Amino acid sequence: MHTHQMEEWTHAHVFGQDQQRAGERRTLLVVALTAVMMVVEIATGLISGSMALLADGLHMASHTVALGISVFAYVISRRLASDRRFAFGVGKINSLAGFASAILLLGFALTMAIESTDRLINPVAITFDQAIVVAAVGLVVNGISAWVLMSTPHEHGHSHGHHHDEEHDHNLRGAYLHVLADALTSILAIVALLAGKYMGASWLDPVMGIVGAALVTRWSYGLIREAGKVLLDNQADKHQLDDLRAAIEGDTSDRVTDLHVWCIGHGIFAAEIAVVSDDPKSPGHYKSLVPASLNIVHAIVEIHRFTDH
Known part of the structure; x- marks a missing residue:
């Protein structure tokens, strides 16, 4: 049988994975925003001696790394899209990155819970004014980041197919959850700091940290479960x-x-x-x-x- 006849019966397993996804560009922008905010929070925390700000800055640092993993997954998927070593294409790299991102988020939640418990037992002095301002700025940055990640790009239109694609993009969802976790901790920090400054309820700071850790754990579990189903070839519904x-x-x-x-x-x-x-x-x-x-x-x-x- 001639080669050109064989080509009619064979097909590639790229499935569009070689195309740059909107999620990649959006995640890269959010990495830049998060990295800048991380530097500001850590620097302000060191200068003002605020452990709360320093901890939040380190929290942002862990998310910068996690979001970096997401960008890497998008890039490597495009570059390996035509690699025949992957039996069904490289789509699962996305879910693997989302899974790894969720595990990292779980580790952060555990650290936050331990640190908050320690601070509940052994309170530390908080520089309220500086901490409130930077936490507020952090919340604005997280709000912009969440909007960037979830806004529907105009070049793809508003088709059902595109929505379906993003719905199953565990990598994009992982990045989004990291931003949500950042926004949540910023909100909880602002509430706790305001209560501490005006009502003397400094104990609220570590309590809010524990509440935040519990919510982050729940979100992470959901992503681990969904990405895990893909990685383990779970039967469709x-x-x-x-x-x-x-x-x-x-x-x-x-x-x-x-x-x-x-x-x-x-x-x-x-x-x-x-x-x-x-x-x-x-x-x-x-x-x-x-x-x-x-x-x-x-x-x-x-x-x-x-x-x-």
Whole structure:
């Protein structure tokens, strides 16, 4: 068989992973914003002797590293998109980065809980005025960062497909959760600092730290769970399986005897379908029945003729 004839029956496994994603540019901008704020908070904390500010600055530093991991994942995915060593493309690099980012966030939450508990037992003096100003600036920066990460870019329009893509972008979600965690700690810090300054309730500072740690832990667990499902080739949800089964079987005698659908990237899936039929059709026929809405970019169809014993 000639080479050009073979090309008709083969296809690449890039699945658009070689294209720069909007999430990459947005995350890079947020890394720059977070890094600048980190330097300001750490410097002000050292100059004013405020442990609260220094701790928040180090917290921002951990997120700068985590967001850097997100950017690295986007870049490496694009560069390795055509690498045939990856059986189903490089989509899972995104989920791996989100998973790693969530683990880092969990570590930060644990550290924050331990430090807050220690400060509850052994209170430290807080320079309220400087701390409140910088915490407020930090909150504004986090608000801008969250808006940058979640705003829908105009060049991609407002299609359902784009929304679906971002919904499954665990890397972008990981970056977003880090920014939310920063915003949360800034809000809690401002509330606690205001209460400490005007009501003498200095104990609120470490208590808010513990509350923040609990919320961050909950967010991280959610991301670890979602990214983990992709990394472990978890079966798609029942609705997707039912829709695919119904589309393949239709009103015919064809029956789907084995069905596997799993996520291989940003909202894209692979499927393995085994069909038993009295009158088997070609694999191409069954692939043409797969609903486009399921975003199945790679399907393997196994066909068997039904025989009476």
